[in-house]
Amino acid sequence: QVQLVESGGGLVQAGDSLRLSCQASGRTSSNYFMGWFRQAQGKEREFVAAIRWTYDNTYYADSVKGRFTISRDNAKMTVYLQMNSLKPEDTAVYYCAARRQLVVSLAQQGYDYWGQGTQVTVSP
Numbered sequence: 001q002v003q004l005v006e007s008g009g010g011l012v013q014a015g016d017s018l019r020l021s022c023q024a025s026g027r028t029s030s031n032y033f034m035g036w037f038r039q040a041q042g043k044e045r046e047f048v049a050a051i052r053w054t055y056d057n058t059y060y061a062d063s064v065k066g067r068f069t070i071s072r073d074n075a076k077m078t079v080y081l082q083m084n085s086l087k088p089e090d091t092a093v094y095y096c097a098a099r100r101q102l103v104v105s106l107a108q109q110g111y112d113y114w115g116q117g118t119q120v121t122v123s124p
Contacts, residue, residue, distance in 0.1 A: 002026040002113040004096045009118030012086055016122070020081040022096030022115060030054045033099040034079045036070060037108055038092035038120075045095070047106040049081060059104055064090075086122045093117040 008020040022034065035050040049070035050059040058070050069082040079096060097111035105111065 002028050002032075002098050004098060004113055004115035006094065006096045006115045006118040009094060009120045011121045011123065013123050014087055016086050017082070017084045018086065018120060020083065020094055020096075020118060020120070022079040022081075024077045024079070024098065028053070028077060028098065029100070030074075031100075031102055033101065033104050033111075034070075034072065035097045035099065035105075035111055036079075036081045037095045037097060037111075038090075039095070039117075040089075040092040043092075045108050047108070048094070050099075050104050050106070051079065052104070057104070059106065061106075083120070086120075088122050088124050091120060091122050093119050 003025045005023045030053045033052050036048040037045050038048050039045040051070045067085045072079045095117045096115040098113040099111045
């Protein structure tokens with residue numbers, strides 16, 4: 001089992017920045033992919049970004065490219081999502097997820113473990 005705990009959400013204004021953290025524990029593996037997803041009220045959960053514990057390949061949704069950066073600290077078993085130039089449409093619950101495969105997935109169905117989510121609200 002893998003446990004994931006997100007933190008760092010909050011209420012900010014448009015143009016501000018936030019950094020989300022995802023602390024992983026349990027039976028993690030360097031082959032896992034770690035992803036961030038978000039779900040706005042009344043909408044489907046959508047992919048935001050992904051990274052592997054090893055190697056520096058990163059993947060982003062078009063809507064966040066150039067504004068969000070995913071990174072990891074292997075020693076701390078923590079994945080981060082740096083969010084800059086936030087927009088009201090970024091308002092959502094953000095979830096951290098882990099995938100037990102060597103190939104990245106942009107679909108929520110491809111992830112095996114999920115955190116409880118952290119709320120990000122961006123006011124105009």
